[in-house]
Amino acid sequence: MKYLAVVILALLLIPSGAEALTFLGGDETLIDTPIPDDVVVSGGTVTVSAPVDSLTVAGGTVRVDGPVAGDIIAAGGSLIVNGDVGGKVLAAGGEIELNGNATNALVTGGAVRIGRDAVIERDAVISAGEVTNEGSVLRNLTVSGETFTNTGTAGNVTFEQEEPESALPGLFTILTAIGFLILGLILVRFLPGPFKAVVREVEESPILLTVIGFVAIIAIAIILLIVAITIIGLPIALVGGLLFIVALMLSSLFIAYALGDVIVSRAGWKPGPLGIFILGFVILEILFLIPLLGALVQVIAVSLGFGGILYALRGARAPGAGPGAT
Incomplete structure (x- = not known):
């Protein structure tokens, strides 16, 4: 589990679609019109409020309010996913919130929360310092972290508690x-x-x-x-x-x-x-x-x-x- 972050971060640089790509960028990027394409976007602040086919995004603050037909691959200081995701969510960041539906979730961060309205239709694998589940994971919820609060539901829950790592280099x-x-x-x-x-x-x-x-x-x-x-x-x-x-x-x-x-x-x-x-x-x-x-x-x-x-x-x-x- 402790190598989960490295796996996700490697995946973060792989565009989720191969047939077509739309590249966007800037200090503040807003997607407010539908894009029937696989979108790759980076910026200080990224907001997605319209439907896209799939989303690969990196930014300081990332907010996804619109639906994503395919996968979300994301990295950011703050990541909030409110829209429904047709595929999986692969994410790494400081604070991550999943409030929409998704097929699978593979997430690492400082603090990760699955909101009360969120439904993960299959499995969720989470590695973070602080993990909170208020939603529903229909199959397996696997958590590795320092603290874990589970007020939601899951088919099967596995929790591996980790000790805080020293910030001092060896x-x-x-x-x-x-x-x-x-x-x-x-x-x-x-x-x-x-x-x-x-x-x-x-x-x-x-x-x-x-x-x-x-x-x-x-x-x-x-x-x-x-x-x-x-x-x-x-x-x-x-x-x-x-x-x-x-x-x-x-x-x-x-x-x-x-x-x-x-x-x-x-x-x-x-x-x-x-x-x-x-x-x-x-x-x-x-x-x-x-x-x-x-x-x-x-x-x-x-x-x-x-x-x-x-x-x-x-x-x-x-x-x-x-x-x-x-």
Whole structure:
């Protein structure tokens, strides 16, 4: 159960439909007219008050009042689902409320509540610090958390109580972070050209490269497994796998520099490349330590960084190519 958050956060970056997609974004996004399509939306505040086919959403505050014909895949600081969902709800966030009907629910958060009018037609699996069920789960309700209040109904209830995790990082975590900090400083100092080429790609198209990077990670992993099945392809898979792992390990370093660059540019500071990297790295490591949110940040950082590496390599082979190239 304690790995539920990681599973959900990986699923959060997979669009729920493959036939058609509508992408939306902005600081405040309102969907008030029906969209007969699979919708992917991100923003500070997202409100869905009209019907959509399916919904993949990430935002600070997310409110879904309209019906969703298919699945909801959501991440947010605050998530409230009032509309009925024809499929499943996969969600991760700080505070999550499910007040409508759904087929299945797989949810992780700081606090999760199933409202009194909600009906989960099959199963609900919830991992959170505080869990409250006031509604109806017709089959199995599986809960992992620190506290669980059940005033609703469920066919079968399983509760696994968890002890609060320490917010302080362990020695191994600290040593690993120091090692990556030193590695990042070496790359910034001695390979500034290639390093900043990846950072430029990341800063130009963060949302696009996050999606591309995540899909590419899954695709490459599958390809390597298929190649490794044959005796002839095993050495190729081993070498390719090592390069793949190295790229994944380096991915968040580029995001650290990009984060530091955004901060210093807005603050008007001029600390130099090494100072920019250190600032971004420290802030990113702090974000990684936040329960639940940290796992989401790690998934996004690795996906975005890997996407930046792919596009930087593409740009090196074909000058002028980039996310916006045609």
